[in-house]
Amino acid sequence: MEIEKPYLLFLGDAPDALAAKTAQGIVDWRRDWCVGQLRLPGCLADTGLPDLDIATARARGGKTLIVGVANAGGVLPPHWAAPIVAAIAAGMDVAAGLHMKLADNPEIAAAAAKHGRRLFDVRHSTERFATGKGVKRPGKRLLTVGTDCSVGKKYTALALERAMTARGYHADFRATGQTGVFISGRGVSVDAVVADFISGAAEWLTPANDPDHWDVVEGQGSLFHPSFAGVTLGLLHGAQPDAFVVCHEPTRTRMRGVEHRLPTIREVIDLTVQCGRLTNPDIRCVGIAVNTERLSDEEARRVIAETVRAEGLPATDPVRFGVEAIVDKIAEEFGLP
Amino acid sequence: MEIEKPYLLFLGDAPDALAAKTAQGIVDWRRDWCVGQLRLPGCLADTGLPDLDIATARARGGKTLIVGVANAGGVLPPHWAAPIVAAIAAGMDVAAGLHMKLADNPEIAAAAAKHGRRLFDVRHSTERFATGKGVKRPGKRLLTVGTDCSVGKKYTALALERAMTARGYHADFRATGQTGVFISGRGVSVDAVVADFISGAAEWLTPANDPDHWDVVEGQGSLFHPSFAGVTLGLLHGAQPDAFVVCHEPTRTRMRGVEHRLPTIREVIDLTVQCGRLTNPDIRCVGIAVNTERLSDEEARRVIAETVRAEGLPATDPVRFGVEAIVDKIAEEFGLP
Structure with missing residues (x-):
């Protein structure tokens, strides 16, 4: 699983910069992977990237919407579903690191299925791992x-x-x-x-x-x-x-x-x-x-x-x-x- | 979550004693919690408990059917569903320690919902734990x-x-x-x-x-x-x-x-x-x-x-x-x- 670049960073209505620290970390280390940020009304965080709507982000090559904001409990507030669904409909994958899975939101899951886009819930690995073997590897x-x-x-x-x-x-x-x-x-x-x-x-x-x-x-x-x-x-x-x-x-x-x-x-x-x-x-x-x-x-x-x-x-x-x-x-x- | 006693031990069609070692462990340490064993044709394991059908096990007080047998990959073979559903219909809870969840089998899940019985997938804890605190506790x-x-x-x-x-x-x-x-x-x-x-x-x-x-x-x-x-x-x-x-x-x-x-x-x-x-x-x-x-x-x-x-x-x-x-x-x- 490799998340496709470039990213559009979703900041939601983050109440302060700390709530958007995931997005900020991405900008600090991979600014050239980011086409812009998407903020909802009331958002008080700002990564310094250009504010783009979904259509513009797509036109500039944006491949994945990254939910770069956390809130108490790691939940996905209901009003975030609409912009996420809009990004999917525009052809973007979506990645998030919330406790609540994107895939467990019926609207988002349905949109991803309909448009053939991928959802990455990075806190919930779908990779099947083997148990560790402890054998020395080259490198x-x-x-x-x-x-x-x-x-x-x-x-x-x-x-x-x-x-x-x-x-x-x-x-x-x-x-x-x-x-x-x-x-x-x-x-x-x-x-x-x-x-x-x-x-x-x-x-x-x-x-x-x-x-x-x-x-x-x-x-x-x-x-x-x-x-x-x-x-x-x-x-x-x-x-x-x-x-x-x-x-x-x-x-x-x-x-x-x-x-x-x-x-x-x-x-x-x-x-x-x-x-x-x-x-x-x-x-x-x-x-x-x-x-x-x-x-x-x-x-x-x-x-x-x-x-x-x-x-x-x-x-x-x-x-x-x-x-x-x-x-x-x-x-x-x-x-x- | 406490699994209700007494148990009816399901041995399925275990090909040998080793495949039923979970059931055997229960009998070794908690024989008085067990009313009997339920074996399918071809079962080559034997815990020494009386062979009971579901109705007799219920009549003797059996509260939970324990899937006490493992097979390669921890899967639930399709032909185990019928006896498990029958136990649920007779009023028993079911507990298993397979990789595949009882709750993921549609027939078993539907039967449990219909009859108001509990399914225990003990390898997949549903308990929400807190992170450890490391504080010394009495005892x-x-x-x-x-x-x-x-x-x-x-x-x-x-x-x-x-x-x-x-x-x-x-x-x-x-x-x-x-x-x-x-x-x-x-x-x-x-x-x-x-x-x-x-x-x-x-x-x-x-x-x-x-x-x-x-x-x-x-x-x-x-x-x-x-x-x-x-x-x-x-x-x-x-x-x-x-x-x-x-x-x-x-x-x-x-x-x-x-x-x-x-x-x-x-x-x-x-x-x-x-x-x-x-x-x-x-x-x-x-x-x-x-x-x-x-x-x-x-x-x-x-x-x-x-x-x-x-x-x-x-x-x-x-x-x-x-x-x-x-x-x-x-x-x-x-x-x-």
Whole structure:
């Protein structure tokens, strides 16, 4: 399943920019895949793309309407059905990452059947996965892991794909969450697969490849998060990374959504190596991505310098300072492209 | 969801005893919940229960028809629909653990709707779980873990429930696989829940309880199994066990279904303690269940004695020698009932 480009981004009546963060993520990383945005009256989000109606979007080549907006509960409000049906009637596929499936809306399902268009519910994979086999596959893989959820694992992976490609590496971002799937046009929401198939889905996502090819895999959760560690471990085993980057938010004191303390970067490195060795005995850490969003420039530089000193590894904030230091380490450990 | 007792066990046309091992497991542990068995022509399995037709089973109080037979692919053969529909028409609920849902068979679904009976597809939980919270709950919990899949985790948990109850403990077996669900009348197939909810499902399964109450939780997979370790870790975090028992099959050299070597008992103890501490800092190992099915009596005694010596913990084969040694250790560590 590959979502066809270019996209028309549907923002609905998003009450603020945060509600449209999926759309914004697509624009940040794949602006050239987007013909425009479609907003309903009252929409307070704006990705900066041109506002297009469906006919104009089609005329400009738009192939897929992406529902790039979330609301409480992941439901599809009834008044979104009409514009979605209109896009289908105009010849577009539709992709969404809501809990509620597009395919479960009778009007949308009927329109897709009538016009022969595809509906992508990226949170509900229809792919039949095998269970993981744990056999070493050719090609190289890098996984972003974290001290917690929502610390920048997707951003770091995308920044590494971009920087590695610029240096001449063959590198592909591999998406494991819904926004990532839209950004790469394919992928799997690993947190939504049936538990028995987590590592199998990760193996499907990162198949055998050329020896010098890098899959740069978006991590999920944390081995230390009591809600999601199972997903993290299955992804680690299935992705069998040669290299990993630890993502960390230094101002956080509790793990997201629970009362647990944050693990240290060192604890995450050690447990990732210990568990990752099961499917890749040579796994190693190549850097630390520190999310310094809440720090001043000076504090950010200080925290990063301390991290470099404490861990003996490159550290950087991918947003503020780029990821060149980590790519240097990849070159040192695994060779130039 | 609680499956109503007593059961009529449907064996279909099982070609051998192995195909009816779910039914056999129910009879082994809950014979008094079963009124009889229903076999089709050609069935070569026999649980030893009386053969009853549906009318007789109903007259003897049978409340639920349990599909206690598996076939390749977990499908429901078309010729099973008629006896299942007949049971529904006679007033029985139906429960199955097939990949194919009872509810997806139009005849069966229509009969259930018409007669107001319930269909339990225990591999496809309809329960809406929350994500795991990792908060310590009152009550005590024991989890069986393993060096591999299919080494006796369910059997060990059931034997411990029985032996602990006989000693005066308040202990309940908590099922995490389909046969276990039929044996306990409730539970969840944790390998079939959506990945994000593994630990949440385990928390739902083992809720807050009296301080002296023991949940004896059926483990799944192995932290060292590259296919299923994610399920194992989520279950460990959600069950937050105070005590665990390592189940091991000493003649196995490769992990089930993959090429990986078996971990040592010590490796399993250490990683279980290391990861389990996240949700229960006092987690400890209380014994080793050695599956000596393939060994002579003499070899079995030798292997068990060696295990006791090497690990400094009680070891036994629950089938051959019972689990009293492990219950003694529970009493020593956690007090008499």
